Amino acid sequence: MTAAGPVTAMSLPERAKRAAKVAAKYADAVDREGRFPSEALDAMKAERLMGVMIKAELGGEGASLSEVADVCVTLGQACGSSAMVYAMHQIQIASLNDYAVGSAWYEEFLGRVCDEQLLIGSATSEAGGIGGNLRNSICAVDVVGDVVRLEKDATVISYGEASDAIMVTSRRNADAAPSDQVSTVFVKGQYTLEKTTDWDTLGMRGTCSEGFIFRAEGAKEQILPRPFAEIAAQSMLAVSHLLWSALWYGIAYDAFARGQSFVKAAARKNPGQTPPGALRVAEAANLLQQVKGNVVSGLKQFEAAKGNPDALNAMSFAVAMNNIKIGTSQTILTVINHCMLICGIAGYKNDTPYSLGRHLRDAHSAQLMISNDRVLGNTSTMLLVNKPDPSLVG
């Protein structure tokens, strides 16, 4: 559809690195001021990274989830908030790619995402006791004729103000059970956002995940044709855990790189002596490799199951994806903590090349983004009947 600009002639990792360079430059300011990483997002758009996972017929590049996860790793090393914004956008794209097939409205919309490099936000969390339980909604879409209306008390919508469109979960209608949900994308101009809460947080400050009363009116065909239950089970949960884990790995990797260069600088100063932090670097590298292995094996499992509803619906698949989220979110904190011990006060201070405060604070969000206790609770239910597969080749 679009004539490929010269930028898309470059490889995706190359383009990701160029955007990451910009993200890294503003990462500390974004963190300090708790503001949206607009420079980084402009750079991602200039590198045409927003629509890469959309199929070529609609103007995208048909990139795989693994390729997009790799972009998240690159961005995560530069700026956790920028990487999180990018990852969350791609989670929505993954759902739309597979669960809006055949919808004229969505084909046109995905074409626009590529052409105009639109940014899509998400509103699953809801006030009134729903919290992070994304498989339940209180609000309901109201369809009258060809028009759909929706009002949602959304507790957290990352980059809500900066989004060009927002994907919102709700009940199918006013009489539906809380878990009988649909998902609808509304584009800017079709909705208003009345801010209810600020986002002054420990970390991930640039995601600007404020709360809003979301009020929208659109066309009925914007309600995704497939039930949200199916989208969540087969795409959204797995893709979220994988892309989040990829960027968390990126954050931990950058902390590790700082620890490693701290030790290297010490080794240079005292040739012949192994600096005290060297052992901890080895330990951190070991943990980092576990994180990487976790993410890589998860991506492999996802790519193998993709397009096969039976495989995606299997309990063993859900258990595996949950484990990736738990393992990654916990281990990165240990990695960064090792790096803090390596760098000492230089890591603790905010103004040195070895500063680790932002990494540590950003990484702390990982266990809360869909609470690990909630995820573990869900896994423990499945493990009442599911037996993990011991095979290394299966």
Added chain:
Amino acid sequence: MHDVVRQLLAKHGSLPVSVDEIANNADLYDAGLSSFASVQLMLALEEHFDVEFPEHLLNRKSFSSIDAIAAAVSEIADDQAA
């Protein structure tokens, strides 16, 4: 078979509606069956029929309707009796 499934669904399904209102082929997830409740139901079925659900039936589809559950249980009963 359907009657037993209905009985156990009523007891363990934690559904917001009465089981009598649900057709055999109706989508149970749409009717409000949570994944937690589906596992409870699975355990109850295992206990009642003295069977164990094999890995390939541990998915949403096996529990998507009363018909699907009855079919899954029959399949296991046949397999495990053989």
